Amino acid sequence: MYYPDELIEEVRMKNDIVDVISGYVRLQKKGANYFGLCPFHNEKSPSFSVSPGKQMYYCFGCGAGGNVYTFIQEYENYTFPEAVKMLADRAGVNLPEIEYSEEARKAESKRSKLLEINREAAKYFYFQLRAKQGEIGYNYLRNRELTDETIKKFGLGFANKTSNDLVQYLRSKGYSQELIHEAGLCNVDEKHGMYDKFWNRVIFPIEDINHRVIGFGGRVMGDGTPKYLNSPETPVFDKSRNLYGLNFARTSRKGNIILCEGYMDVIAMHQAGFDQAVASLGTAFTIGQASLLKRYAKEVLLSYDSDGAGVKAALRAIGILKEAGLTGKVINLEPYKDPDEFMKNLGKEAFQERIDHAENSFLFEIRMLEKxxxxxxxxxxxxxxxxxxxxxxxxxxxxxxxxxxxxxxxxxxxxxxxxxxxxxxxxxxxGLAKPVERPKSGIQKKTTPEENSRRTQRLLLTWLVEEPQVYPKISRFLSAEDFTEELYVRVAERLFAGLEKGELNAASIISLFPDEEEQREVASLFNTKLLEPETLQEKEKAFHDILVSVKRISYEYNTSRLGTDVEALNRVIEGKKALEELSKTHISLN
Structure with missing residues (x-):
């Protein structure tokens, strides 16, 4: 999907970042900026800064940062086009119809139709649960102590005992046999023809993070097999990259995610107020699901069944969480089998206590090994x-x-x-690891020269964004090529081009980088903490020292890479002259 840069910038400028973020985070004005608790990690003191001048946000705690588009993408887990559309609607900007290639148009049309038919099937199941024929399913859910409010929140339904009433209903709505089959809502064989995949089951609609129905899970009533049945994978349903309940859990802001085994565990926990609970979709936990969770929390609490199979699944999940860079802990459910059973017997206060005392995943592994x-x-x-x-x-x-x-x-x-x-x-x-050596007391790890160089360059870029009026005084000494990191060069090129015209639009630069990690890093370039000297003289000296350091870093960097290239040699000679002149030049910040 593509929107013109001018339109993207118009939408961004019509959505003041403070106004937008205030709808999600409680902000307080301190000086020129606003501060609040970061919505992307758990913290007790505000380190989340929103700058109306820069039209950017940055968290000094976790490093999350960007412009208004980045915030909506991260918070709502939207794609960039989805974020543009949401903010355009908010600002009353009309977006043009997007032009697709023929192939892309067909794929998008197929996805839309599959989502549409899933929504229709979910409505049908929901209605059946409340009809006479769904009484067995409704009673099952009520016996599991679910309230009508919870049943409605999760859109729970019922598939009748008859074998093809959903197929008939969908056909009556004009959906083709091919689409019904591709959506995974029916089976086809020579003996029975086309018949419903789900029958005589309580139905759990599976939604993506944007609350769109992408598949279904069904729990059989009685002794039928299998006990739980799930939709097959379809163009809109990838089991390894979705989690049941994540559409609600992603906005819980509890600082952690609770990972369960089953649908009923998730629903029972949400009903008890633990709305950060999710479950994998009838398959083993995957690295794709762990990566998805990493967007919303750094810590995952495992609440698997306490039986042998549950312990085995927990041990496997711990390895996957480590691989994804997540911290894992294990909730002890003993003497009960699962979270639902635990809360029915001991209540939610006792469950919260188990959460508070969740076991370190490594120590859990050792305790299981001990057996x-x-x-x-x-x-x-x-x-x-x-x-x-x-x-x-x-x-x-x-x-x-x-x-x-x-x-x-x-x-x-x-x-x-x-x-x-x-x-x-x-x-x-x-050869598994190097032998451990006891660290020498009083010695702290020193930063590398490379990191010191990068920090100096970030300080200069932040300073120019904070005080753009100084740029004309130093432009003859500084160019984008003076920066030694490729990303810094690209940012400096755009920043300096704007400053040459007397325009400062740092927030628009972020939109040039589609990668989320790059957007964070760009935001950090404009939010490096500056020293605050007491006097103008001290401030001018600090700025001059930073500028000279950047030029020296550039000179040394180019000198170390000098070969037989004449152009490179000229750059080094010019760099040396500029450095010598700059060292003797006073730069006024008035």
């Missing part, structure tokens, strides 16, 4: 300690490994130094 050994037998106990050492070798960061060695040693009454040596020996023998 495989007889610790009263010295040989078995030694084997257990060796397995612990092997698992501790999985930590690549020495400080983290050291912390876990300490925690495990204390929990299992192993001598700290003994376990530490065992880990070191295991690492050396297996």
């Amino acid at each position: 495989e050994f007889n610790l009263s037998d010295p040989e078995d106990k030694t084997k257990f300690h060796r397995e612990i050492a092997r698992k501790l070798c999985e930590f690549s960061e020495e400080v983290e490994r050291e912390n876990y060695i300490e925690a495990v040693a204390e929990k299992y009454h192993i001598g700290f130094e003994n376990l530490r040596r065992l880990v070191g020996n295991t690492a050396a023998k297996t």
